[in-house]
Amino acid sequence: MVEERADAGLYGPDSVTWRIHGNQSMALAGFRALSLQAVHPLVMAGFNDNTVWFDDMWGRLQRTGDWVATVTYGTTAEAEKAGRVLRRIHAALPPGVEPESGLPYRVDDPELLRWVHVTETESFLSTYRRCGGILRPGEGDQYVDEMRASAELVGLERHTVPASEADIEDYYAYVRPQLRVSQVARRNTLKFMLPPMPRWVRLGTPARPAWAGMVGLGLAMLPPWARRLYGLPGLPTTDLLATANGYAVRRVLSTVPLVITSNPAYGRALRRTRGPVAA
Known part of the structure; x- marks a missing residue:
């Protein structure tokens, strides 16, 4: 009699993706990713025209977290269903015009x-x-390659997505002439x-300064060329200070009970894949 393990999903417990996405650094990585995505004016215009972010910011953040958790730790069927839903939503949204460039x-x-x-992939990897x-050695490239599975879920063809860290740098070099911080991006960053x-x-908790500090640290951890787009220092000393602060934030979060900081989806996936489901 042969026992079969439950479906491990797109990645599985031996993947680099599970390790990175289960780390406390993911909260900070999310701030960095959002700040980097905002320097593409067309992406920012689409986000601004089709979201009620500031009317339901906490709900939107929760849904984004749920997407990452489902794609990372859900079964293959759950991840594919999430992808179908997202593609339908995107397809139903009307076209628009970026106001500054037309x-x-x-x-x-x-x-x-x-x-x-x-930007999401590179932010998660860099922040980790x-x-x-x-x-x-080689696990950074492995992670980038693994993440192409999630790119397919949003409607991209695997061969069109960077498969290594070097590919990401080449992609950034290609796209950088299109990037700038629009007035919409600057206004939304301040609101964020x-x-x-x-x-x-x-008034009764340190939540507001703590939140602003995390957003500010996410900005500081951007690549130097992206910081300069925001009018921030692009100096190596800024990178060193941001890295030291990021390490300190993770150390602090590691002292918080796992019931607070751990991703529940990660725990469910571990339980699902460690035991037999059929014989």
């Missing part, structure tokens, strides 16, 4: 989807490293640093 856009344009995917995460919070939270 350029048209579609949310499901592969060029825009690719930018979002690459800078917060003290250890990778063996000071989000709506209940009065008792603002």
Whole structure:
């Protein structure tokens, strides 16, 4: 009698993706990714025209976290279903125009989807490293390659997405002439640093300065060329300071009970894949 393990999903417990996405650095990585995605004016216009982010910011953040958790730790069927839902949503959104350049856009344009995917992948990987995460030689490339599975879920063809860290650098070099911080991006970044919070939270807890600090650190951890687009220092000393602060943040989070900081989806996936489901 042969026992079969449950479906491990797109990646599985031996993947680099599971290790990185289960790390406490992911919270900071999310801030970095959002800040980097915002320097593409067409992506920012699509986001601004088709979201109620600041009316339901906490709900939107929760849904984004749920997407990453499902794609990373869900079964193959759950990940594929999430991809179908997202593609339907994107396809239903109307085309728009970026106000400063007058350029048209579609949310499901592969060029825009690719930018979002690459910046997310590179942000998760970079932040993990800078917060003290250890990778063996070649595991950075392995992670980038693994993440192409999630790119397919949003509608991209695997061969059009970077498969290595060197590919990501080449992609950034290609796309950088298109990038700038639009007025919409600058305004939304400032709003994001000071989000709506209940009065008792603002006045009775350190939540607001802590949040602003995390957003600011996410900006500081951007590549130097992206920081300069925001009008921030692109000096090597800024990189060193941001790395030290990122490492400190992860150390602090590692002292918080896992019931608070751990991803519940990670725990469910471990339980699912460690035991037999059929004989």
